[in-house]
Amino acid sequence: MKILVFVKQVPDTEALVEALDDSSLKVEEKFEMSFFDTLAVEEALRLKEKHGGTVTAVTVGPERAGEVLRTCLALGADSVFRIWDEALAPVVTDVFTDSLSVARVLAAVAKHLGFDLILCGKQALDDDAAAVGVMTAALLEIPFVTAVTSVKAEEGSIRVKQKRDGAEREIKCELPALLSAEKGLNEPRQPQVMKVMKAARAKIDAMDLAALKIQADAIISTVKPVSFTVPDKARSISIIEGEPADAAAELVRRLREERQAL
Amino acid sequence: MPDKLYVIVESNGGEIRSVSREVLSAARGIAGELGLTAAAVATNADAASEAAKYVTHVVHLTNAGLIPTPLPEDAAVVLAGSSPLARDLLPYLAAASAGCYLGDCTALRVEAGVLVAERPMLGGKAAGTFAFEPDRPIVVSVRAHVFAASDPPGVSGEIIEQAAVESKGIEVLSSDRAAEDRRVDVTEGDIVVAGGRGLKSADNFAVLEELAGTLANATGGAVAVGASRAVVDAKWRPYEEQVGKSGKSVAPKLYFAVGISGQIHHILGIDRAQVVVAINSDPDAPIFKYADYGIVGDALQVIPALTEAIKSA
Numbered sequence: 001m002k003i004l005v006f007v008k009q010v011p012d013t014e015a016l017v018e019a020l021d022d023s024s025l026k027v028e029e030k031f032e033m034s035f036f037d038t039l040a041v042e043e044a045l046r047l048k049e050k051h052g053g054t055v056t057a058v059t060v061g062p063e064r065a066g067e068v069l070r071t072c073l074a075l076g077a078d079s080v081f082r083i084w085d086e087a088l089a090p091v092v093t094d095v096f097t098d099s100l101s102v103a104r105v106l107a108a109v110a111k112h113l114g115f116d117l118i119l120c121g122k123q124a125l126d127d128d129a130a131a132v133g134v135m136t137a138a139l140l141e142i143p144f145v146t147a148v149t150s151v152k153a154e155e156g157s158i159r160v161k162q163k164r165d166g167a168e169r170e171i172k173c174e175l176p177a178l179l180s181a182e183k184g185l186n187e188p189r190q191p192q193v194m195k196v197m198k199a200a201r202a203k204i205d206a207m208d209l210a211a212l213k214i215q216a217d218a219i220i221s222t223v224k225p226v227s228f229t230v231p232d233k234a235r236s237i238s239i240i241e242g243e244p245a246d247a248a249a250e251l252v253r254r255l256r257e258e259r260q261a262l
Numbered sequence: 263m264p265d266k267l268y269v270i271v272e273s274n275g276g277e278i279r280s281v282s283r284e285v286l287s288a289a290r291g292i293a294g295e296l297g298l299t300a301a302a303v304a305t306n307a308d309a310a311s312e313a314a315k316y317v318t319h320v321v322h323l324t325n326a327g328l329i330p331t332p333l334p335e336d337a338a339v340v341l342a343g344s345s346p347l348a349r350d351l352l353p354y355l356a357a358a359s360a361g362c363y364l365g366d367c368t369a370l371r372v373e374a375g376v377l378v379a380e381r382p383m384l385g386g387k388a389a390g391t392f393a394f395e396p397d398r399p400i401v402v403s404v405r406a407h408v409f410a411a412s413d414p415p416g417v418s419g420e421i422i423e424q425a426a427v428e429s430k431g432i433e434v435l436s437s438d439r440a441a442e443d444r445r446v447d448v449t450e451g452d453i454v455v456a457g458g459r460g461l462k463s464a465d466n467f468a469v470l471e472e473l474a475g476t477l478a479n480a481t482g483g484a485v486a487v488g489a490s491r492a493v494v495d496a497k498w499r500p501y502e503e504q505v506g507k508s509g510k511s512v513a514p515k516l517y518f519a520v521g522i523s524g525q526i527h528h529i530l531g532i533d534r535a536q537v538v539v540a541i542n543s544d545p546d547a548p549i550f551k552y553a554d555y556g557i558v559g560d561a562l563q564v565i566p567a568l569t570e571a572i573k574s575a
């Protein structure tokens with residue numbers, strides 16, 4: 001089975017974010033692979049180990065994004081591709097990703113490389129958009145199932161589980177298809193030291209739009225952030241003292257009278 | 263010329279989703295400001311008849327399956343409430359029609375004749391205001407409680423039945439509705455009662471369930487139970503209830519954080535709550551920095567006392 005995994009480099013969950021003014025944001029330069037993508041990579045490796053085939057990891061991003069591909073190599077991916085082009089700089093920035101532009105690039109990569117199955121994370125941990133995977137499937141006109149918690153390959157098809165609105169569904173999906181990984185799908189492995197060292201020396205291939213036969217005018221900013229704030233989440237607390245019964249009664253009174261919340 | 267604003271109207275177990283009603287309630291106003299006509303696409307008959315009380319033109323998609331549903335040709339804007347279905351459907355529609363998609367918005371309004379939206383960025387650490395490329399369909403979902411639900415204006419709209427395009431290559435083999443399925447989704451609660459590791463065991467969540475039930479009776483509103491990641495990881499509560507960065511973002515009128523320490527990952531999911539109440543035995547717990555009211559004490563004593571206080575108030 002030929003498996004493609006789409007991965008994204010995102011700011012580390014601990015990275016500090018600062019608003020320089022209302023139209024520029026500064027993000028501390030600490031990055032990691034988006035959590036749900038690590039589940040997608042793991043599932044791809046497991047499918048390969050069980051059924052044979054290849055795992056190819058793909059990312060769209062500037063040079064620093066090559067690091068997540070190095071991680072994929074260290075984990076056991078057979079090959080990796082980083083796509084970047086000056087034309088992408090306005091739509092894939094440090095703070096925002098235009099989903100449709102990236103999906104168009106990824107759909108072109110998928111066609112170029114060929115595939116039976118595409119795996120990606122349910123959403124990226126920076127924008128939480130959950131859009132690129134679905135959009136790529138739409139552009140490729142292939143079936144997709146999002147947020148899967150179990151994957152089983154069968155002849156020419158794949159069986160997955162998905163939890164949604166309190167129901168657990170079992171879905172059969174013909175290949176080629178795209179699946180996105182939900183928490184609980186698996187426990188990602190740690191890379192082996194030898195592989196990490198080898199991956200550190202690997203040359204990460206980069207492809208531009210011309211290599212994918214994408215016209216630069218296919219890349220348009222459909223949605224654009226125009227201003228930013230870094231909201232302060234702190235509130236000013238009133239501590240209510242007293243024995244549980246008294247404090248509870250006082251809380252109810254204040255929620256009702258001061259906030260009309262009850 | 264696309265001249266319609268379509269609202270996607272869903273129902274969950276017979277009743278129209280509360281977030282769908284909220285978006286329907288706002289649709290005519292927004293459509294008016296944009297010079298468009300409000301319409302709806304409904305995913306079943308109940309949703310269609312409810313939608314027809316708000317807008318004059320309703321497309322009832324029969325056999326609305328797992329997805330492909332082309333965007334109606336006269337759609338200039340498609341609005342939906344955030345939901346699992348919307349997360350699959352909207353990006354799909356946007357990609358297939360080269361439209362502009364922004365999901366899970368926290369505000370949506372018309373400025374100088376065009377739509378602008380707000381949404382968190384960078385995992386909730388920042389918020390952005392977004393503009394859309396002109397002359398393309400705009401496909402947007404907004405979270406629960408962004409718009410207020412209002413009673414239908416007394417329209418009686420026309421319902422047109424249309425078969426959804428079959429989704430190819432996908433077959434649902436089984437769908438097991440868990441016992442908890444009729445519960446209020448944590449994003450749709452007017453009040454959310456959330457518990458953390460401070461509750462000590464899965465069984466002790468019974469005191470929170472009781473508080474939730476009592477609040478629902480007392481207020482007549484939707485009350486949901488939520489959970490911290492620590493208790494979801496411990497399998498005390500299902501992942502559907504997780505509130506925070508890697509769970510759901512909620513915006514209730516009232517949020518109770520019970521035995522939750524208040525790490526930033528949890529706070530990122532509750533910053534749009536109107537009022538936050540923290541109950542924690544540690545007076546130095548970070549949650550008190552992010553709460554409006556606090557009681558320092560043992561949750562297993564304070565919560566039953568609170569339930570009693572609400573019953574007797």
Ligand SMILES: Cc1cc2nc3c(=O)[nH]c(=O)nc-3n(C[C@H](O)[C@H](O)[C@H](O)COP(=O)(O)OP(=O)(O)OC[C@H]3O[C@@H](n4cnc5c(N)ncnc54)[C@H](O)[C@@H]3O)c2cc1C
Nearest residue numbers: 458459460490491492506507508509521522523527543561
């Ligand atoms: C990338 C990432 C994403 C994350 N996403 C989320 C997320 O979405 N949601 C989330 O919640 N967390 C998330 N976390 C985890 C988060 O950092 C915390 O670890 C988690 O929220 C802690 O859960 P807790 O407050 O229940 O447990 P603890 O931190 O263990 O806190 C328990 C609290 O209970 C109090 N307590 C103890 N006994 C009692 C008692 N008898 N009565 C009252 N209070 C008592 C204690 O004082 C303490 O404050 C994430 C972490 C990471 C790294």
